[in-house]
Amino acid sequence: MTPIIEDAAPIPTGVEGLDQIVAGGYAANRAHLVEGRPGSGKTTLAMQFLLAGVERGERCLYLTLSESKRELLNVAARHGWTLNGIEIVEVVPPELSLDPKQQQSLVHSSDLELGETIRMSMAEIERFKPHRVVFDSLSEIRLLSQGSLRYRRQVHALRSFLLLQDTTAILLDDLTAEADDLNLHSLSHAVIRMEQLAPLYGGERRRLRVIKMRGTSFRGGYHDYVIKRGGLAVYPRLVAAEHPREFEERRSSSSSDQLNSLVGGGLDAGTSTMMIGPSGVGKSSVALTFATAAIERGEKALILSFDETISVLLRRARGLGMPLEAYIEAGSLRVEQIDPAEVSPGELATVVQDAVEREDRRTVLIDSLTGYHNAMPEENHLLLQMHELLTYLNNQGVMTILILAQHGLIGQMGSTVDLTYLSDTIVLFRTFEAEGRLRRAISVAKKRTGGHEDSIRELRIDSKGVRVGEPLQSFRGIMTGVPTFEGERTKLLPSQGSDD
Numbered sequence: 001m002t003p004i005i006e007d008a009a010p011i012p013t014g015v016e017g018l019d020q021i022v023a024g025g026y027a028a029n030r031a032h033l034v035e036g037r038p039g040s041g042k043t044t045l046a047m048q049f050l051l052a053g054v055e056r057g058e059r060c061l062y063l064t065l066s067e068s069k070r071e072l073l074n075v076a077a078r079h080g081w082t083l084n085g086i087e088i089v090e091v092v093p094p095e096l097s098l099d100p101k102q103q104q105s106l107v108h109s110s111d112l113e114l115g116e117t118i119r120m121s122m123a124e125i126e127r128f129k130p131h132r133v134v135f136d137s138l139s140e141i142r143l144l145s146q147g148s149l150r151y152r153r154q155v156h157a158l159r160s161f162l163l164l165q166d167t168t169a170i171l172l173d174d175l176t177a178e179a180d181d182l183n184l185h186s187l188s189h190a191v192i193r194m195e196q197l198a199p200l201y202g203g204e205r206r207r208l209r210v211i212k213m214r215g216t217s218f219r220g221g222y223h224d225y226v227i228k229r230g231g232l233a234v235y236p237r238l239v240a241a242e243h244p245r246e247f248e249e250r251r252s253s254s255s256s257d258q259l260n261s262l263v264g265g266g267l268d269a270g271t272s273t274m275m276i277g278p279s280g281v282g283k284s285s286v287a288l289t290f291a292t293a294a295i296e297r298g299e300k301a302l303i304l305s306f307d308e309t310i311s312v313l314l315r316r317a318r319g320l321g322m323p324l325e326a327y328i329e330a331g332s333l334r335v336e337q338i339d340p341a342e343v344s345p346g347e348l349a350t351v352v353q354d355a356v357e358r359e360d361r362r363t364v365l366i367d368s369l370t371g372y373h374n375a376m377p378e379e380n381h382l383l384l385q386m387h388e389l390l391t392y393l394n395n396q397g398v399m400t401i402l403i404l405a406q407h408g409l410i411g412q413m414g415s416t417v418d419l420t421y422l423s424d425t426i427v428l429f430r431t432f433e434a435e436g437r438l439r440r441a442i443s444v445a446k447k448r449t450g451g452h453e454d455s456i457r458e459l460r461i462d463s464k465g466v467r468v469g470e471p472l473q474s475f476r477g478i479m480t481g482v483p484t485f486e487g488e489r490t491k492l493l494p495s496q497g498s499d500d
Helices: 016-021 042-055 069-078 109-128 138-145 148-164 183-187 257-262 283-296 310-319 324-330 345-358 369-374 382-395
Strands: 031-036 060-064 086-090 132-136 168-173 190-197 205-213 222-228 231-235 272-278 301-305 333-337 363-367 399-406 425-434 437-447 456-462 465-471
Touching (some): 016 231, 031 148, 031 183, 042 069, 042 168, 042 231, 069 086, 109 148, 138 148, 148 183, 231 345, 257 437, 272 283, 283 301, 283 363, 283 399, 283 425, 301 345, 310 324, 324 333, 369 382, 382 399
Parallel strands (some): 031 168, 031 190, 060 132, 132 168, 272 399, 272 425, 301 333, 363 399
Antiparallel strands (some): 190 205, 222 231, 437 456, 456 465
């Protein structure tokens, strides 16, 4: 039995993420315009809309002027769909066929073709009486109209007819005209714009925006989406204020007493910690000590690795005595290797949300922001997106650790990303030279949620794991980027393999 739907009530779009954006779905018994250039995914989105109707026991009709039924079935097969329950009608007037007997010269062929196209479409709708209908596409009507006034009148007539039929319609437009025709925007109950962008490097990026939707408080702005086997996956833009959560204040310590003392006892839940320094100074290893300590206490963790492959990460952790493989097998650790050239910010935010809300992961390690930023030079608002992501994680009570590699190894250093103003704790790493050896130093420059040591300690990473030495009293120049140790050698950690 077909469900009774209240007039203009939201009905599912067939895409979970889009339902969130438009507050539940399309408006029942209204006409919605979906526009975008060829290749943006309009046909796939329309098919998912009809398939959702079939699942609800509704009659669904696909009127196509641009693609043949054979082509539509092929597209569906590639997504693993069957279009059983969807009536597909190719609207091809006799004047548009290849039959020479149908040719005439008494009137302009476009006049006859336009009228016949609209008449055939309305006849099919009256015959089938669909609950959901897709009209693909309005660009054919635009070409036959040969004028904006006539085009608007034809679309207005079609929209009025659909309204009388109590059917929910999706009108597709591929924007092949030289200039975007805004006439349709005023006629449609809702307008969704789909875009496909080609960055300088990497895969194409797709995004959509709801331009209007009458009587509905939709989520504005751009939202990333991808087309994969199974249809469109839409990633709503993250709004941290929409995800409040009460959580218990707790402090996560590492397995090193000296490291815990340096950071004031540990890192707090609901805060973000940035570990910043040159490459190879030990940032990732120190971050792993906090993550593994949280896992040992029974919490779950997520690692987003941009710079290392999973195999290299596991091998490095194994050398430090951290059995990440066992944690992964037990489900307490999830490691995602991210290819920044292929993953959009919206998709990344969705991965984090799923891990936090569905899997209850309380520690998130992002390694690193530098690789993510460098691989996305055209993402001008990356800082705003990271701001929203960090605020969301803090609201969820997650302990977030960010790795940021600075340019260079010695001397003045800088970075292309500045999120220090967002971070609640900043752990600074440097290298220094003492008696002909290159050593590492660690210090805490900032902690909003409590006190911390203002001393500088030596850091050593070897087969015994991460070790932090006593405070170095005779150390100068660390803030200049050229630290120099002037103290006694006995206060330094012994070299690897040394007995002293």
